[in-house]
Amino acid sequence: MRLLALSGSTRHTSTNTALLRALQAIAPERIRISVYDRVGSLPIFSPHLEGSLTPLAAQEFLRSVRDCQGVIIASPEYVRSIPGGLKNAIDWLISTSFVIDKPIALVHASHRGDDMLQALRTVLATVSTQFNTDLFLRLPLLNETPERIAHIVGVPANRLSAENFLETFATFCRECAACEPA
Numbered sequence: 015m016r017l018l019a020l021s022g023s024t025r026h027t028s029t030n031t032a033l034l035r036a037l038q039a040i041a042p043e044r045i046r047i048s049v050y051d052r053v054g055s056l057p058i059f060s061p062h063l064e065g066s067l068t069p070l071a072a073q074e075f076l077r078s079v080r081d082c083q084g085v086i087i088a089s090p091e092y093v094r095s096i097p098g099g100l101k102n103a104i105d106w107l108i109s110t111s112f113v114i115d116k117p118i119a120l121v122h123a124s125h126r127g128d129d130m131l132q133a134l135r136t137v138l139a140t141v142s143t144q145f146n147t148d149l150f151l152r153l154p155l156l157n158e159t160p161e162r163i164a165h166i167v168g169v170p171a172n173r174l175s176a177e178n179f180l181e182t183f184a185t186f187c188r189e190c191a192a193c194e195p196a
């Protein structure tokens with residue numbers, strides 16, 4: 015099973031990216047997670063750039079979504095909403111059909127950011143029929159370093175929650191794939 019872990023942060027020491035990398039590190043071998051932390055490299059979406067005019071960076075991003083069985087998203091809150099870079103990445107996704115039935119779940123690296131989470135849930139429920147609102151992993155990692163985050167996620171209670179999240183999401187992705195018309 016291939017999952018894409020999409021970070022809404024462009025910071026090198028992002029807590030959200032570090033949480034996604036920690037999930038990647040503890041995932042069982044049958045769940046392969048690729049972390050995408052380059053929303054900052056995507057040009058601003060424009061309907062004029064759809065199809066054959068799609069820039070290479072966006073093409074690569076769209077392919078990585080097409081080729082995975084599910085997407086995990088982690089993002090900071092900026093000005094009580096979704097950071098522009100992540101919203102732009104999602105706008106690119108709706109220029110294709112790749113996201114329509116894509117299983118999606120959220121994780122979050124802060125005890126804050128509920129306005130962003132609410133806005134992101136509205137957007138994801140709009141772009142995908144398989145956004146799983148019941149599944150959510152949240153750890154209070156604000157201001158922690160990536161090294162500390164790897165350690166914190168490895169603490170037995172957190173690791174159990176993270177493993178449960180991954181297993182439940184993988185099962186959900188398999189069920190979604192089984193329901194797709196042949």
Ligand SMILES: Cc1cc2nc3c(=O)[nH]c(=O)nc-3n(C[C@H](O)[C@H](O)[C@H](O)COP(=O)(O)O)c2cc1C
Pocket residue numbers: 023024025027028029030031089090091092093094095123124126127156157
């Ligand atoms: C431009 C900007 C706007 C922000 N706005 C908010 C906000 O509205 N509410 C909030 O709780 N935190 C806000 N923050 C703080 C970030 O959401 C917080 O530090 C987040 O955990 C950083 O995630 P990251 O480590 O993955 O980059 C803002 C940070 C920046 C840089």
